[in-house]
Amino acid sequence: MASDAARADKARDADKARDIEIALLACASGDKSALKRIYDAESPRMVGVAQRLLKRRALAEEAVQDAFILIWRHAARFDPQRGGGLTWIYAILRNRSLSILRDEKRTETSDRPIAEETASEEDDPETVMSKLSDAKALHGCLEMLPPQRRSIVLLAFVQGLTHGEIAGRLRMPIGTVKSWIRRSLMSLKECLG
């Protein structure tokens, strides 16, 4: 039965989440090998997430580097009562990546602005959707959105596009983009509970 496999997956995810939380507590007490454990377990995925946002490999690695220094520095502030270790780490990574992204866009002088850099097929909303099939709840709830709205939500999250950039890319008024995203979030919330 598929449910056995699903149960095994869930158990593995729970173990992984617990390992990260234990490692974070060890980091808070100054154990550098614990940070290395997190790095070994998560850095390839983290580079992948940062790369989707920042497009450039060097910037992606810079974001991951900053994220690990922040994780180390703020490990004592991690509170398992308030949230999971993995979400905490990825929130730091995403914040850092988005800051770098906005800074680069503001200051860059290169001929090839990041915003115009083409995303790889990996970052395409439909590809992301197809890879989401493991996450049944989110996949199902995204399926319920009209395709264009679903794409907008995924573009914003995966590639870090702003309201304005989405509007520009889809040639839509920014107000429409804002209200579509808002309504999509409300449907997702209702659907995911």
Add this chain to the structure above:
Amino acid sequence: MSQPPDRSSTPDDRDALAGEYVMGLIEGAERAAFERRLEEDHDLARVVERWRVHLAPIDATAPLIPPSPTLWPRIEAGIIAVAQSAQARVEPALRQGQAAGRQIEAAAGRQVGTAARQMETAGGRFADWWNSLFVWRGAALAGALAAIVLAVGLVGALDRAKRQPVLVAVLLTEASVAAAVVNTFADGRVEMVPLQNIHVPEGKALEIWTLWDRAVGPRSVGLIDRARSTPLRLDQLPLGRDQLFEITIENATGSPTGRPTGPIVAKGTTSQAL
């Protein structure tokens, strides 16, 4: 600075705003205001955490890209730099905090003494050097009066109505000598004015940083080759009272990590000008 509109009057509004925040769609001043609220509003923090959990599977679809072999050594170097600066700075800062405390406690209340005691209790742990912010804040208090006097002196010759700074920070050296002033103006301009010559080694530069939230960390707002008056670019960064500014010595092209790495020349926090 204009206050961002409060778009969180109903639970639905709040949930949508939290979702937009997690998606990275809230920017600039609104984002900073949201993050400040997040620190105090536990319900809001729970809603944000729920969105993060809901959307985490999307991050899990990212391709696995093995980092280059130099990435971990770079992280390690960054951590060692943090630890060294903690050791090098917390001890003198603690002593200085206590000394400053004795000097100004009578005049300026008991904040520095309290800060120094906080430092003592934290002494055994891995010393996060930003903890010394509390001490510096106290030390800066000693300069607060001087700040106002200086600010008035500096702007005296200028068009007072337009150029009166709103917030002023006096940046003190480790020996509590005023090395520079940061003035912020109502129209959003921010400038740094040095008050003494600062020795800059060959191939190095002065980098100016601001810190408003320890979770975000310090952000670079200026890079100058030698001590001279310079506008600081805060752009979308938040700006308020008790915000830290500091000058460090960095490579001529700026800190390689985007974080302060070199020795601190001076630092201080903003106070409201009268």
